Amino acid sequence: MSENQPERLSQADYEVLANFRFALRQFTAFSTRAAQAAGLPPQQHQALLAIKGHAEAEAMTIGVLAERLLIAPQTATELVNRLAEAGLAERVADPHDRRRHALALSAKAEALLNSMTLVHLRELQQLAPSLVELLQVLDRAD
């Protein structure tokens, strides 16, 4: 790829890809540690972010949450159960379609997510340059 000949891979190609995956793992490990330090299983943090970070126009439902987290719908159900037990989110009946359950964050969840998001954005600002460089090396023809 470094010579734009997709058929032949050099050792460097493997190394760049391996380094990219390592960088992604480090970021998610950072995120996991930050969530757990706040008393939050990482997937619950992801759910809070997905709910809060959803375009305000559309309603966030169990099904949409599943799509955004790339998990099966029944897994999203279970995840929302855990969020509810932890007092972080609750189901709000959708008056127009009583099959649907919209999701609302508690004040506690908003506060947690606020501080978590600050920390994550800062971390990403640190990581961004090297990630961008890795991505550009992947793309480079030389």
Add this chain to the structure above:
Amino acid sequence: MSENQPERLSQADYEVLANFRFALRQFTAFSTRAAQAAGLPPQQHQALLAIKGHAEAEAMTIGVLAERLLIAPQTATELVNRLAEAGLAERVADPHDRRRHALALSAKAEALLNSMTLVHLRELQQLAPSLVELLQVLDRAD
């Protein structure tokens, strides 16, 4: 962050971060599908890449594999057991330190990893522009 005031987060900040995580999930989901289509559990694919993509100078051992995959050493042991059972890698006794086990890929593993890596690099070349843009939005002061 979009105004470089780390104390206040806008809705857009949450959305950018949520979109970034979504993009990462999509990439790992792509990778998982590609691995499983090749008959490989995704973590075994990661292990092969980490072994192959390790700088040639240093030996790749169980412990180093654990560091690169960000897993506990005993988990790396179990992973290597599975790789060995699948005929993808084997332990090579280190003559200088008989506690250490170096790791060597089989021809089958090399072939699998070659085609997987080609597909991954192509996918990343597609994804790179939007990932870079997301990262730059995260960093932007406006």
Add this chain to the structure above:
DNA sequence: CCGATTATATCGTATTACGATATAATACAA
């Protein structure tokens, strides 16, 4: 108004990672 579809939920199970712990080899100090 009825069969098909959609949204969510329940239950049992499988995978896999880890904590606690064990074993073997090496390092290093006295």
Add this chain to the structure above:
DNA sequence: TTGTATTATATCGTAATACGATATAATCGG
């Protein structure tokens, strides 16, 4: 050299969580 700490890998039991199969309830389309 010998004894003890340290390092590298391995074993075992357990816990977390995601999914397949399936169920239930609501809505849609004709």
